[in-house]
Amino acid sequence: MPKIRLALLLACLLIPIGAAATAPEVILVCYPGGAVNAKDANGAMSSMLHVVERVGGWQAESFASQFTTDLDDCRNWMAEKHPKFAIISLGLFLELRTQSHLEPLVQPRIKGRTSEQYRIIVQKDKFRNLEELKGKTLGGTVLKEDAFIQRIVLAGKLDPATFFSLKPTNQAIRALRSLDKGELDAVILNEQQYAGLSALSMQSTVAAIFTSESIPLMGVAADSAKTNADERGRFAKGVEGLCTDAEGKKLCDLFGIDSFVKAESGVFDPMVKLWGRK
Known part of the structure; x- marks a missing residue:
């Protein structure tokens, strides 16, 4: 499954915790090098919202997405807007991990692998x-x-x-x-x-x-300075249940995803170590 399609499905899972805010929470969806334009991507994400809102019990139109495939746009958005949640590539996660306080939350499992x-x-x-x-x-x-x-x-x-x-x-x-x-x-x-x-x-x-050696799939990351442990835990639990929901399972099947699993502590540590080498 192309990564852009995976990014679009993941984007539909990023909804504010609790009641709907007066203004939608903007979520960054960024995968450099893709051929999908922002209008098409955001349209695809909106079409999936009703499933996410029903599964999570949130009010309609609780969030808005910001999609880009431009690497510099990704960096600028993260630096200027500090989104609570982001769907980004593993490379961007490693690059921005420290300055944006990023913590991996959820990974997709595809064909039995994460x-x-x-x-x-x-x-x-x-x-x-x-x-x-x-x-x-x-x-x-x-x-x-x-x-x-x-x-x-x-x-x-x-x-x-x-x-x-x-x-x-x-x-x-x-x-x-x-x-x-x-x-x-x-x-x-x-x-x-x-x-x-x-x-x-x-x-x-x-x-x-x-x-290459096996490299963990990146799914959703949270800004640990802007979210608390309860929010991150509740969000991760909600995403994990998507593929067991009757309608949500149709989306998972469409995108070739077996399930979503919580990112275990230490999964990305070897990647962080490699990234830090000079």
């Missing part, structure tokens, strides 16, 4: 390992967050900005078509994008020459 792996794929037998890709073109949507690729996906082993000739794209399928035509030497894919390869008609056979 983690994913990234892969770099090439035309089969054209390259044998990463070393042979030095100076070659690498495309992909996740390249918008080059620091995340360097520190987490590649575990600091090389700097993609200097090792490859980076060709970021907004659509994975566009990068894959370029790989198929030989216009790109390699493409980096997340788990959902890699799983979708079998549905594509490609002339060339492709193979992964790099597979």
Whole structure:
């Protein structure tokens, strides 16, 4: 399932705790590198609201969303508006964790997993390992967050900005078509994008020459300085129940989500440690 679609579903779960406020609580939904525009994204989130409001028992129109795929917009919004809850990428979570007091609340479970792996794929037998890709073109949507690729996906082993000739794209399928035509030497894919390869008609056979370690899926994060433990706990509990609700389950099935689970203490600690390496 594309991450943008996952972000849209998660956004529908972010509702103020307790009675509706006089003004809606604005929630940041930010996934850099996506091809979905804000109007379409916010429209999709609004269509899911009735399920969330019924499941959670909140008044209609209790919140508003702020969606963007622009990395700088994400940073500016977090710095200026300090949202209580945010749906952001793991890279942004790690970057802004300290200054925005971010605490992971909920993770999606997809195909039995709350983690994913990234892969770099090439035309089969054209390259044998990463070393042979030095100076070659690498495309992909996740390249918008080059620091995340360097520190987490590649575990600091090389700097993609200097090792490859980076060709970021907004659509994975566009990068894959370029790989198929030989216009790109390699493409980096997340788990959902890699799983979708079998549905594509490609002339060339492709193979992964790099597979990352397992990386936890980021779902919802809270500003621990603007929310209390009770609010965070109640919110996490409410989200966990979505996929067991009769109507909510339809949404979970649509987006390929098995369930939502509370982020256990320590799950992201290895990522924080990797991010902090110089």
